[in-house]
Amino acid sequence: MPPKKQRKSRKVVEKDVSEADFVLQDSPSGFRLDAFSSTTFQTRRQKLYEEARDSAKNLVATHVQLLEQARAHILDMKSQEVDAGHFLKEHIRQQSRQNDAYKEWHKSSGTFVAQLGQQRSSMIDETSKTLNMAATERNSTCRQFSKEARMQVEKSKEEEKLATDASSLIRHYKSLLIGTHDKKGRERKWG
Structure with a gap:
């Protein structure tokens, strides 16, 4: 050591x-x-x-x-806590009262509800048919209007063609009467 x-x-x-x-x-x-x-x-x-x-x-x-x-x-x-079981019991009582009220209402007005449902379905069917018929009528009316419009366009084209032909015919007769064109159809120049 x-x-x-x-x-x-x-x-x-x-x-x-x-x-x-x-x-x-x-x-x-x-x-x-x-x-x-x-x-x-x-x-x-x-x-x-x-x-x-x-x-x-x-x-x-x-x-x-x-x-x-x-x-x-x-x-x-x-001590101030509220037991959840109290709320559950109250909810079950309220739900059973609502179920009883619905059953009572259904017993007293069951036929009325059934008739109301049938009336409603028949009204919906009639309205649907009316709408379908209106669609068919609308389509036929649309076709008819487009057909008439096409005919008017063709008629106006023919009238325009006739007017053009008439104006050229009038010019031709004027030139013959006045003699402004030579034998070949060309305009003569005076002077």
């Missing part, structure tokens, strides 16, 4: 801020306090422990009080 290094002995003197002087001395066994400073240290330590115990007691008391308040609040909230 390697030899231990020995520490140099020295004295350190510190001034205690509050009560007493501590004298620390180096020794091979460690630091030691003298008798006077030991009692001061013990009283200060005891004071610190008492303060810590008091603050811990206060902290525990505060938290116990908070827990009791939370427990009371939770119990109050639980």
Whole structure:
């Protein structure tokens, strides 16, 4: 085993801020306090422990009080809770009343409802037939109008052609009467 290094002995003197002087001395066994400073240290330590115990007691008391308040609040909230079973029972009662009312209405007016359904379906069928007939009539009318329009266009083309032919015939007769054209049909120039 390697030899231990020995520490140099020295004295350190510190001034205690509050009560007493501590004298620390180096020794091979460690630091030691003298008798006077030991009692001061013990009283200060005891004071610190008492303060810590008091603050811990206060902290525990505060938290116990908070827990009791939370427990009371939770119990109050639980007492105000509404049971879901109550709503379910009320819903079942309401639904059974509605079913009973519907059955009663159906018994008393079942034939009327059946007749009403038949009347409605017959009216819908008649309206559908009328609309289909109207569509057929509309298509035939459209074909007739387009046929008449085509005939009028052809008639106007023929009249235009006749008018063009008539105007060229009139010019031809004028030129014959006046003699402005030569034998080949070209216009003569006077002068």
